[in-house]
Amino acid sequence: MKVIYREIRYEEFPVLAEFLYHAVFVPPGTAPLPRDTVYKPEIHIYIDGFGQKEGDICAVAESAGQILGAAWTRIIPAFGHIDDRTPELAVSVLPDCRGRGIGGALLSRLFGLLKEKGYRQTSLSVQKENPAARLYVRAGYGVVRENAEDYIMLKRIG
16 A cells, blocks of 8 residues: 655645544543544644644645545644643544554654744653553653653654
8 A cells, every 4th residue: 555645735624533533542441432522622622723823734644545644733732732832743543554654654744844844842642551652752752741641742853
């Protein structure tokens, strides 16, 4: 399967709701979350009005005209907030497409976009039991804070 990594187009912004849904970690053995979870204010902040805030940058993975994954940032006071100059990361790959290196390649493309736009770092929050935490470490993120359930991580760019 040939995958293309590129910046998202304006008309594709609505797909971020689907990827946000898949980005919310559900521990194994737990029932899937209701789809309307993405409209809770503390979750919806990651996509609400995307493209209108500073730091709204998104890379997508596409194959045969279908978007398979998205990695995006925005500067918001959310779970992984560091400061008002550091965009916070969200990333998601469709469940059937995971484990193929798409997430790592998406992050690389997004880091390139961030660097082009003058950003020097990006942050995130990840639950400690989420396997994606290993992906973030491989991508260069380090823990700057933690609480009982989550790591707050930071990656310097360039």
